[in-house]
Amino acid sequence: MxxxxxxxxxxxxxxxxxxxxxxxxxxxxxxxxxxxxxxxxxxxxxxxxxxxxxxxxxxxxxxxxxxxxxxxxxxxxxxxxxxxxxxxxxxxxxxxxxxxxxxxxxxxxxxxxxxxxxxxxxxxxxxxxxxxxxxxxxxxxxxxxxxxxxxxxxxxxxxxxxxxxxxxxxxxxxxxxxxxxxxxxxxxxxxxxxxxxxxxxxxxxxxxxxxxxxxxxxxxxxxxxxxxxxxxxxxxxxxxxxGRKVEGDYYRIDHEPDFGGQVVLEVRNLCSLDGAVDGVSFDLHQGEILAAVGLSGSGIHELGEALFGVRHKTGSVRHVGSTTHLATPQDVIKTNGAYLSKNRDEDGLMLNATIHQNLYIPSARRLAGPLGFLSAKRLRKLSQGVFEAFDIRAQSLSQPVGRLSGGNKQKVNLGRWLGQELEYVILDCPTRGVDVGVKAYIYDVLRKLKEKRVSVIMISDELTEALGMADRILVMKNGKQAALVDRGPDFTESALIEVMA
Amino acid sequence: MVAAVLLAVFFLLNIVTGGALITANNLRTIFVHSIFHALTAWGLCFIFTTGLCDLSIGAIVLLAANVGGQLGENLGLGYPGMVIGSVAVAIICEHLCTRCSIQLGIPSWVSGLGCALIFEAILSIWANAIAGAGRQLPHIKVYRAFGKFPVMMSVWVAGLAAAYLIYNYTDIGLNLRAVGANENVATAMGIKKRQTIYVATLVGAVFVGIAATVQISYSGFLSAKTGLGSLSSIFKGLATLLLANSFEDTFSMPVGIAIGAIVVMGIFNVLTVMGVPSGTGQEMCLGAIVILCGALSHLHYKGVVK
Structure with a gap:
């Protein structure tokens, strides 16, 4: 040098x-x-x-x-x-x-x-x-x-x-x-x-x-x-x-898929109108973490948008419990689902609003009284709870989200949804821009969601993350479903890259 | 796709109107009527793209046109006086309105409405003052070439070329689009936000000034309006701009505006041919068209448009 x-x-x-x-x-x-x-x-x-x-x-x-x-x-x-x-x-x-x-x-x-x-x-x-x-x-x-x-x-x-x-x-x-x-x-x-x-x-x-x-x-x-x-x-x-020793593993240590038999979401021949997603079909089971991976242009992020309903699509996405066809974001929310965009600042957060407002907005309807009025005390309790649980580092709940560091923004983004009672959640790159401590925390949250039988679709650009956390991995290539691999002996980075490339 | 649909609608309406729509004479009428709105929309395009929403444009057109008419016709300064007068007034008024929003830190639509009331009042006071002496606002009798086909056509061609080149191929065009889309990134990239907005609104004002010249030269007389009555005069230009927005994937904004103005005026032509009354009936349609154009401009957007 x-x-x-x-x-x-x-x-x-x-x-x-x-x-x-x-x-x-x-x-x-x-x-x-x-x-x-x-x-x-x-x-x-x-x-x-x-x-x-x-x-x-x-x-x-x-x-x-x-x-x-x-x-x-x-x-x-x-x-x-x-x-x-x-x-x-x-x-x-x-x-x-x-x-x-x-x-x-x-x-x-x-x-x-x-x-x-x-x-x-x-x-x-x-x-x-x-x-x-x-x-x-x-x-x-x-x-x-x-x-x-x-x-x-x-x-x-x-x-x-x-x-x-x-x-x-x-x-x-x-x-x-x-x-x-x-x-x-x-x-x-x-x-x-x-x-x-x-x-x-x-x-x-x-x-x-x-x-x-x-x-x-x-x-x-x-x-x-x-x-x-x-x-x-x-x-x-x-x-x-x-500043201290980090104990234990980030990831799951079991080697077998572990989820219930009950199907939560049934996806059939899902295509986006622009061709970014082409004929994807799978079932998401109760308590399952299904990861979606692929190279650039594979369509994994577009898959998340199509599932949530912010991308025009054909095919069927059905919430089995309520037999609702999920066409719009409102359908997803009504069926106790949630979606986190990869594009946090543009699609996820209200940057000029306070942390408090960002945290309570998705839960406001649930917390409203019989006449639709919101109790400031209840809202404060909810946002304070998430604020502490996710260890959001800010001066106060009144700080605008736009002034937080990238990792703390992601904590707000996750906390606002994961603080709710969910049946399933679609997470697009949930650990993007977060540090090792928050990453470990998010994986822990995913594990707890799994224990509570919440189903997770985790779209990830990191193969190690997908391998570490998923029960099954959906591999996409050029918008198409290239493989659906179960957790087991073939669950290796090289095996996945072979399918992806 | 939108363009194809509109063309199909035009051919359908031609059948409905018994072939009265697509004739050489009628097409020429549509084109001539579209020129003022195209010029206004090009002006709006430069102003609105920076993120400003100036609603004083209609009042500026009225004031600028009358000042231009006064200088050209009544004071004998001819076409140069008419054009320079209109453009100068449009630039001054637009700059005042923009400065008012930026310097005072108030939303542009608020300063726009305030300025519209002031500009309308100035013209009204002028009209009342000379009415006492038995005179009226300028009536253009001699200098009407800007309102006749060959010159209007030339103004349209020159306007389209200038708008297209400035919008797509100049520093100011690229910078104003950057400021309008993401002013933080634009500022970080070294673009001077205020300077860009002032220059962009100046360019827009030039188009508005020329639109004013064309309009008074075509009509011969533009009366004073009060109580924001001037606002409606830019609605067709606004519809044109919104329609051009929906073409943006296919055509650059200035080209989209040229096409959009013809489409909007074509629709009004059809309404006239079909006997829809020119007062409330057509205004109701104008309102519906503005909404329709707004909807078309956000056709592929799935969120809530604000």
Whole structure:
């Protein structure tokens, strides 16, 4: 590794009385891939956002290539200092094409007399995709029509337009499927080869240990230590993050499917009108965890949307107990079902509303009195209960959800549904963007739901998660059902990849 | 699909009206009548896409058209005075309305309604003041070329070309769409939000000013309205914009507006041919058409539209 590219010294960041970063000092060298690990709310994203100019620091100093560094915006960080970042939350303009999204704010370089040369812009975008091996994303269509991971790749391409020598990736891989993650890993290798650096924030600790050279661990806004990735294990990393030994396994330890014979949902020849889901049929049993996995474009996320009724569909989804055909989200809710979108910020949460409002809204009808009036006390009790049960780290229930860290947002998103009496639940990437502690908690919640005979459809981009938690795995490929595998001896990552690929 | 359905409806209505709809003369009438609404809708498109909902456009058209008429016809400044006067008034009024919303931090529809009342009142005060001297708001007799076919056609072509190029191929076009869709991302990408909104509304105001010139040149006279009476004059433009929204997957917004304006005016033409009364009967249909166009523009959206 080469010279120090970025030196952060005694950096502090306060939000009112809250100290998000306390006396943080790290240095990153050229050609280094640095992981930044820590629990949700430990200050990782705050540190990254200060480095890339999204927000100012309260104190301390940053030097880039030995020179004082204080960008006032991501644009300045990119264009003047060659520091770029892909943020955790989705940041695209849905009504603009992919190309326009990549160069938005920088279109002047393609302009003459105020008119933008779109062809030159397209060529430049293609060059970036080719240069960094970003795969294929339709760039001419409106970005709003692209999948979550295609949008994430667009954001990555946008960051690369600055030709950065320091790239910050904030939980980007958790939005990506198995094959698209490889694009990021290849990019990391290229960066290393070209003596550029990456600061990567991920809650996937196996990934952190596998792909990083060094890892800085943060806890409660402070740096605990920076260690060589070769010298640590996932368990020791967990221990450093949490400050105590994490006991037991994340996942189930049994090797047999374990669910009742009673069918809860009967899905027959389910197709989405756009062809993303094509002829999927299965039964979901009482107390079963059915995982859906597949590569990018396999249709697993679209399957969740079609089941919930937010995607136009044909075929039949029947709630067996009430013989209701589930056509709309209201049908799902009426039959004691719930759905959590992968796209948490756009489809899941009311970001400007308080934690309290987000938590009680799905239960409001249930809690209403005979005349439809709601008791503020009962609502408060419910949201306070979920707030404590899910260990949501915030100043109070009155804090707007938009100001929470990614992991805490996911806790609110899950808590609002899982705090109810459910018969079945569809979870699309429930552990996306959450730390090891919350992940363990979510798996524990899933286990408890299973014990209560609640049925779960868990759509996951992480094979280990699906293998660890599911009774059966539905493997999808190009929108079609490729296999339905029972928990047992063939329940291995390699066997699944063989079907998926 | 929407376009195919509309075409099919047109052919069906042609049969219903005994072939009166699709004739050269009638098509020309529809086209001529669509030009004012297309120009207004292009203006609305630049203003509304930034996220502003300015309801003062109708009042601006009336005021701008009369000022343009006064300068061109009554003060003898000819076509340059007419066009420059209308456009300048539209720019000033639109800028005031936008600034009012941004600087005071109030919703744009509130500032729009307030400004509409003010602009209507200004025109009304002017009309009353000169009525005392036995005069009226400008009657255009000489400078009516903007209301006649060849010039109107040229204005339409130029308007379409300008709107298309600005919307799709300029920094301002891309930036205003970015600000309207996700202002946080746009700001993070270095787009100056306020500047973008001001420039976008300026572009929109130019279209509104030209629409005002065309309208007074075509009608010869535009009377003052009060109590938000001006609002209804942009409903056809609004229907056009909503319809263009439903075409957006197929056509760029400016092209969709050109087509949408013809479709909307075609529907009114059919209503006239079928003998629907031009007062309340057609206004009821206009209301229904605005709702229909709104529904079409969100055809593939499954959530609750707000």
């Amino acid at each position: 080469g010279d120090v590219i970025l030196q952060v010294e005694h950096l502090c960041k306060n939000f009112g009385p809250t100290q998000a970063n306390k006396d943080v000092s790290i240095s990153i060298r050229r050609g280094e891939v640095r992981g930044l690990a820590g629990e949700n709310g430990c200050g990782k994203s705050t540190l990254a956002s200060i480095i890339c100019g999204i927000q100012p620091r309260t104190g301390g100093e940053i030097r880039k290539d030995g020179e004082p560094y204080a960008p006032t915006s991501p644009l300045e960080a990119g264009s003047r200092y060659r520091v770029a970042m892909v943020v955790q939350e989705l940041g695209i303009i849905p009504s603009l094409s992919g190309v326009a999204n990549i160069f938005i704010g920088k279109t002047k370089q393609f302009s003459k007399g105020g008119f933008v040369n779109m062809r030159a812009m397209e060529r430049a975008a293609m060059d970036i995709f080719d240069r960094w091996g970003l795969g294929k994303v339709p760039l001419g269509v409106m970005a709003g029509t692209l999948s979550v991971e295609q949008r994430k790749i667009l954001e990555l391409a946008r960051a690369l337009t600055n030709d950065p020598d320091l790239l910050i990736l904030d939980e980007i891989t958790q939005a990506l499927s198995h094959d698209t993650k490889q694009v990021v890993y290849d990019l990391k290798d290229r960066f290393r080869k070209e003596n550029r650096s990456i600061l990567i924030i991920t809650h996937d600790l196996e990934e952190t240990v596998d792909i990083c050279d060094t890892v800085t661990v943060m806890r409660d806004g402070e740096v605990v230590d920076t260690v060589n990735a070769r010298d640590i294990t996932v368990d020791s990393l967990k221990q450093m993050m949490i």
